[in-house]
Amino acid sequence: MRVVVLVKQVPDISSDRSLSSDGRLERTPTTAVLNELDEGGLETALRSADALGASLVAITMGPEQASAAARKALQVGAALGIHVCDDALAGSDVVGTARVLAAAIRLLEREDPQDPVALVVAGMSALDGLGSVVPALVAAELGWPIASYSATVAIDAGDGTLASAGGAHATITRATDHGSEELRTSLPAVVSVTDTIAALRVPSFATMLAARKATLRTLTVADLGLATDDVGVAGARATIADARPRPPRPPVQVVTDTGSAGTELVDFLVARGLVEVSA
């Protein structure tokens, strides 16, 4: 059995980030980091793989330098890293991205039907787009249940079978718009996890050594059995029509409190029409 973790490299949120005129994120290798929100996903995937007696495969999609995200997974114990890298992928929308990731998962299953994928784990969102929809789109592509924004994930291996009543299950808790809920799903399934679910372990000497020997498998769109016009700009249903930086904020007005700053704040709010104080 295998567990898949989806990881992504993104620009550091404390760096100066910008978009190109066609709305694509400018990616400079020096400020690129593993999406911080994938760390909880990676740890959850490692623990789930343990509970299932499964091996972990990390999948990433992105330009050449993006393989660092999959390498990071290898350093903490993933058995295999897959990097889908192809010029045709540029300009992919969320639907296209999910199509590629799901195709990579299907390829794994096709190549080795004896070793099915039991679980796909992702972070709750990527810090560049913050869309949070890719995990659910991957689930829809695969026809598997989705539990996004999971705050806890508990795995029960059951009798070791998949997609059956007595087989492997996951129990999930998560916040809803107005409270919280507990869900249970048979596996295979897709889960996305919040950033507070678990801290990522420190790589051990053994996993670091294994990572150095492990190969990163690079796949093209054709390897996945997809046509180039299924992905990238050609396959995108949503395209960026325009992107421009917002005008800078006006200079800040600073008041140092000498006992009346609260009153001065109210003056400011009244002047801006942000509070009604008279009838």
Added chain:
Amino acid sequence: MSTITVAVVGGIDGIDRAKTSALVALAARAGDVAVVTLEAAWTSARQAAALVAHLDAAGSDTLVLASSHRAKELAALVAHARGAGLVVDAHALEREGDRLVGHKRELGGTWDVSCAVVGPAVVLAKPPPADEVELTLVPLPEADVVGRDVEVLSRTEHAGDGRPALADATVVVAGGRGLEGDLTPVQALADALGGAVGATRDIVEDGWIGHETMVGQTGTIISPRLYIGAGISGAPHHRLGMQASEVIVAINIDADAPIMEIADFAVVGSAADVLLQAADEIAARRAR
């Protein structure tokens, strides 16, 4: 041109009329609108099945949902089933010829981006507040989910605090570690302004206040008319969630705290003192 379907969760009785009106106002800029309701008790897959059946039968090409964590799951499932383009977190919508264009903010509110879809579309919307309108609501019948689905074991609802929800509030007063454990001053000014209470992740983690108040990239991303941040340093994670606010006020004892740089009005001072004085001042002026 086909009708735009606005779908809201909560059945006929449980829907938020102000928020639904805002969604309708946003959608109406791009075409004729019909509003349908979904049961909150259904799983996302069940809600999606009901919506897909409805959209197919009604020949409606565009679906608009209020953006939330749950709605993102629903939007993805419907978009996949209908081969639709997905626009995430649009604050305005318009029709340009055969294109539906959604306007959104990116990179922590620092960029304006417009996103175009030709053909079927699913839009997750963050509409600005609008006047309440008369609503005709059509409840959708339950539909069967194809394939396996999650099973709901239990659900709990928070008792609301009577204040507006963070995601929809036009005013948010947020507190951080600088409140030193006592959020009464934040609540006092929020109530004086009719606003929602927000918080940083650190004070939520420390249990000073509930998780539903967390503002930020992993909490709720907000863009109210007025955001007041007191005793908050302005870490990138927090800024990503509030930087798109129209007017930003910061109160901090440290004049060099990062949040002071993005503020319109910055007070160097003790958070509790300034908040309480402002709340009292508003009450006093109203009593005059």
